[in-house]
Amino acid sequence: MAGVDRTALAQVLANGVAELHLDLSAGQQDQLLDYLALLGKWNHVYNLTSVRDPLQMMTLHLLDSLAAVPAFAGAQNVLDVGAGGGLPGLVLAIARPDMKVSMIDTVHKKTAFLTQVKVELGLKNVTVYTKKVQDLVVNAPFDVITSRAFADLSDFIDWSQHLLAEGGRFIALKGTAPQEERERLPEDWKVQQLQPLRVPGLDAERHLVFVERSVTV
Numbered sequence: 001m002a003g004v005d006r007t008a009l010a011q012v013l014a015n016g017v018a019e020l021h022l023d024l025s026a027g028q029q030d031q032l033l034d035y036l037a038l039l040g041k042w043n044h045v046y047n048l049t050s051v052r053d054p055l056q057m058m059t060l061h062l063l064d065s066l067a068a069v070p071a072f073a074g075a076q077n078v079l080d081v082g083a084g085g086g087l088p089g090l091v092l093a094i095a096r097p098d099m100k101v102s103m104i105d106t107v108h109k110k111t112a113f114l115t116q117v118k119v120e121l122g123l124k125n126v127t128v129y130t131k132k133v134q135d136l137v138v139n140a141p142f143d144v145i146t147s148r149a150f151a152d153l154s155d156f157i158d159w160s161q162h163l164l165a166e167g168g169r170f171i172a173l174k175g176t177a178p179q180e181e182r183e184r185l186p187e188d189w190k191v192q193q194l195q196p197l198r199v200p201g202l203d204a205e206r207h208l209v210f211v212e213r214s215v216t217v
């Protein structure tokens, strides 16, 4: 990776993984570093993220997404809406090879990148869609639908609720606690939990927002 030694990045990753108490093998940590290298390489051409420094990418993207991994315990079939360069979808897919991870984005160059990473890293649990989430139709609905830096909570839920399995939940990765967005949730949906997250090496607020149906239909 240009300008930064892979060994230095590997050390930051290993420290972060330990701090987050994640059980990731050396092979999985290597895959995460490979993903970061591909993100850096394709970013020059495809402009996938405004963060260009590899150490910042490690903290602001990889560790930020890894901090959310424990929230997906028990999930089997997850959709990442507006996945962009693969955050958190590709990080989840690498950290949880037992879990199916689908990612959707409207922008073809972004989904081309996601498919390239899937092929290069041999991620058999990944599916990529290029379209608006509002237009997606699937045979098997998702037990968790997630997003990071995607949209207002109400739009996120409004546009993707047709894809959620009965009893499923939304998990939104947010910065500050989204109080106003919470008040604008579509009818029948409620914030079941708001969980502050600590991201290793990052001095900024992060929250996970868990949203579920407030009534059974």
Ligand SMILES: C[S@@+](CC[C@H](N)C(=O)[O-])C[C@H]1O[C@@H](n2cnc3c(N)ncnc32)[C@H](O)[C@@H]1O
Binding pocket: 081, 082, 083, 084, 085, 086, 087, 088, 104, 105, 106, 107, 110, 131, 132, 133, 134, 147, 148, 149, 150, 159
């Ligand atoms: C700010 S980016 C966030 C990317 C990534 N989740 C991250 O955290 O870096 C939002 C993404 O949502 C995608 N997007 C916007 N509207 C969409 C829609 N209706 N359906 C699917 N993806 C959409 C955009 O193309 C963009 O890649």
